[in-house]
Amino acid sequence: MPSGKTHDRVNLVSTAAIGIAGYYYGFDLFEILAFCSGSIVATFWFSPDLDLRYSRPVKRWGKLSFIWWPYSLVIPHRGISHIPIVGIITRFGYIFLIFSLLWFLITGALYNTGLSPPTLKPSLLFNNPYIWPFLLGVLFADTLHIILDWLWTSLKRQMKPRRRR
Numbered sequence: 001m002p003s004g005k006t007h008d009r010v011n012l013v014s015t016a017a018i019g020i021a022g023y024y025y026g027f028d029l030f031e032i033l034a035f036c037s038g039s040i041v042a043t044f045w046f047s048p049d050l051d052l053r054y055s056r057p058v059k060r061w062g063k064l065s066f067i068w069w070p071y072s073l074v075i076p077h078r079g080i081s082h083i084p085i086v087g088i089i090t091r092f093g094y095i096f097l098i099f100s101l102l103w104f105l106i107t108g109a110l111y112n113t114g115l116s117p118p119t120l121k122p123s124l125l126f127n128n129p130y131i132w133p134f135l136l137g138v139l140f141a142d143t144l145h146i147i148l149d150w151l152w153t154s155l156k157r158q159m160k161p162r163r164r165r
């Protein structure tokens with residue numbers, strides 16, 4: 001597979017190219033920014049390579065990188081995490097589960113001390129018009145990573161010397 005650095009570079013250059021093209025074709029600047037942000041977040045923090053324990057994207061989580069260890073343990077490298085759309089759903093679902101658990105613990109602790117926890121409004125997120133270009137950017141970066149992995153593997157297979165009969 002290509003190195004993490006190669007993935008980062010290819011994704012960044014392609015994101016910039018699409019951003020410039022979008023601007024040139026008169027797309028809304030904030031929509032373009034939302035798309036680029038989605039792509040960058042997906043490239044650096046939600047890459048399919050979170051299925052590798054010591055990958056760059058895992059390390060980028062810093063002190064929180066342990067969150068991804070169970071994920072990389074259960075999901076084989078280049079398995080479900082490397083399936084377009086499905087992979088990113090597993091990763092977003094996984095992080096949602098972790099944070100829900102944390103939220104549950106925090107609110108429980110607050111209730112026990114007699115404090116009332118703040119209310120979350122997820123509708124605010126989904127009523128935001130920029131969530132769609134953001135998600136499109138996420139999908140773009142994710143699919144690009146997977147395509148690059150596929151291309152790399154098939155190229156390597158072709159380069160391998162064939163056995164003579």
Ligand SMILES: [Zn+2]
Pocket residue numbers: 001048049082145149
């Ligand atoms: Zn990969």
